Amino acid sequence: MSTIHRALDAFRELYGREPQGVWSAPGRANLIGEHTDYNDGFVLPFALPHRTSVAATRRTDGRILVSTVGDDGRPQQAEPFAVADLRPGSPSGWAGYPAGVAWVLRDIGVADISAGAELVIAGNVPAGAGLSSSAALECAIALALLGLAGHEIGAGYAERAQVAEWSHQAENRFVGVPSGVLDQTASMCCTEANVLFLDVRSGAAEQVPFDAAAEGLEVLIIDTRVNHALGDSEYGDRRRGCERAAELLGVPALRDVSTEDLPGALATLPSELGPLVRHAVTENARVLDAVDLLRASKLAEVGPLLTLSHQSLRDDYRVSCVELDVAVDAALAAGALGARMMGGGFGGSAIALVSEELRPEVERQVTAAFVGRSFTQPRLFTAIPSAGAGRDQ
Numbered sequence: 001m002s003t004i005h006r007a008l009d010a011f012r013e014l015y016g017r018e019p020q021g022v023w024s025a026p027g028r029a030n031l032i033g034e035h036t037d038y039n040d041g042f043v044l045p046f047a048l049p050h051r052t053s054v055a056a057t058r059r060t061d062g063r064i065l066v067s068t069v070g071d072d073g074r075p076q077q078a079e080p081f082a083v084a085d086l087r088p089g090s091p092s093g094w095a096g097y098p099a100g101v102a103w104v105l106r107d108i109g110v111a112d113i114s115a116g117a118e119l120v121i122a123g124n125v126p127a128g129a130g131l132s133s134s135a136a137l138e139c140a141i142a143l144a145l146l147g148l149a150g151h152e153i154g155a156g157y158a159e160r161a162q163v164a165e166w167s168h169q170a171e172n173r174f175v176g177v178p179s180g181v182l183d184q185t186a187s188m189c190c191t192e193a194n195v196l197f198l199d200v201r202s203g204a205a206e207q208v209p210f211d212a213a214a215e216g217l218e219v220l221i222i223d224t225r226v227n228h229a230l231g232d233s234e235y236g237d238r239r240r241g242c243e244r245a246a247e248l249l250g251v252p253a254l255r256d257v258s259t260e261d262l263p264g265a266l267a268t269l270p271s272e273l274g275p276l277v278r279h280a281v282t283e284n285a286r287v288l289d290a291v292d293l294l295r296a297s298k299l300a301e302v303g304p305l306l307t308l309s310h311q312s313l314r315d316d317y318r319v320s321c322v323e324l325d326v327a328v329d330a331a332l333a334a335g336a337l338g339a340r341m342m343g344g345g346f347g348g349s350a351i352a353l354v355s356e357e358l359r360p361e362v363e364r365q366v367t368a369a370f371v372g373r374s375f376t377q378p379r380l381f382t383a384i385p386s387a388g389a390g391r392d393q
């Protein structure tokens with residue numbers, strides 16, 4: 001059953017009437033450009049077919065009642081909270097994401113959300129798999145709260161990027177996860193059949209056509225089932241390392257270090273910072289190369305860039321883990337054109353570019369590589385670039 005229908009059914013069960021509307025937002029994959037967003041660099045995400053839907057109705061008493069439909073199909077309700085009382089960090093847990101969005105929207109004052117709302121969530125973006133279930137949730141809630149307040153979000157890019165920024169603020173400042181703006185921008189701004197080429201510094205964005213099937217290719221997502229925890233100190237360490245390196249190099253962000261500048265930069269930096277800079281600089285260059293190849297309809301040639309990205313993330317940035325390495329190595333050994341870990345690292349998902357004919361064999365070999373180790377079986381699916389967030393009904 002679609003997430004829309006699951007949200008609708010649960011809403012009817014809980015409140016005995018129809019909601020005023022249903023809004024949804026997708027999870028995302030990132031073709032290439034990892035750990036570049038907070039270095040003011042380039043990313044190339046696309047929206048997944050997996051979505052989070054929110055059925056919603058306005059209240060009058062200033063409280064927000066929020067429920068989420070679990071895997072068993074049953075709604076689980078969080079402790080109700082008053083919009084006026086929201087403070088960062090409370091509520092915590094999963095309700096912190098919707099509460100954080102309400103907190104940001106309340107303080108920005110773009111729409112009057114003070115009446116409160118009944119929100120019923122149903123999603124099928126795997127949580128903690130590096131596919132941005134958190135951004136899908138935030139963006140769907142943002143659209144629902146704005147929509148209930150009469151502020152419907154249209155197709156315009158700038159307005160959507162603004163909603164992404166508010167959702168990002170919710171995650172950073174209310175939930176307390178120091179992530180970059182990639183996830184929310186992808187969920188809000190990606191469009192069907194395209195990857196989004198985003199320059200995080202300028203906000204300039206271009207929808208680049210990505211039709212793998214036309215070239216006999218598929219994008220395989222491998223969820224290692226190792227729960228990444230972005231809040232972990234490792235992510236903050238890398239981020240601070242990049243900021244420190246930029247400071248020592250006298251540039252606003254690592255985005256400002258060119259490939260030509262790299263040898264000189266590496267010669268002056270402390271040894272622990274050099275590899276971080278090398279990753280950021282080479283990864284930005286790989287995104288630009290990938291975009292050139294996509295524009296020239298040379299999709300298969302993006303494969304080796306993915307593999308180089310993985311090596312850089314594994315060896316220089318040191319954010320991979322054994323399960324991600326096993327998944328990538330097995331995919332490549334089975335004939336994938338390229339593969340890499342995706343997302344913050346230390347778990348989550350990998351992405352592989354494979355030919356249609358070899359896809360079953362790649363799936364078989366990746367699955368087999370996880371057998372006989374103390375690993376949970378991975379979840380594999382193929383993904384095509386899907387629509388961004390919007391109103392469903």
Ligand code: ADP
Pocket residue numbers: 052068069093094095097121122123124126127128129130131132133134135137228229230
């Ligand atoms: P990712 O974004 O990679 O999936 P995060 O750790 O950033 O991983 O976000 C996962 C968290 O988001 C979950 O632990 C949960 O708190 C929240 N979340 C995501 N989807 C839902 C949902 N459908 N219902 C309730 N909470 C959700």
Ligand code: MG
Pocket residue numbers: 132133134135183230
């Ligand atoms: Mg997340």
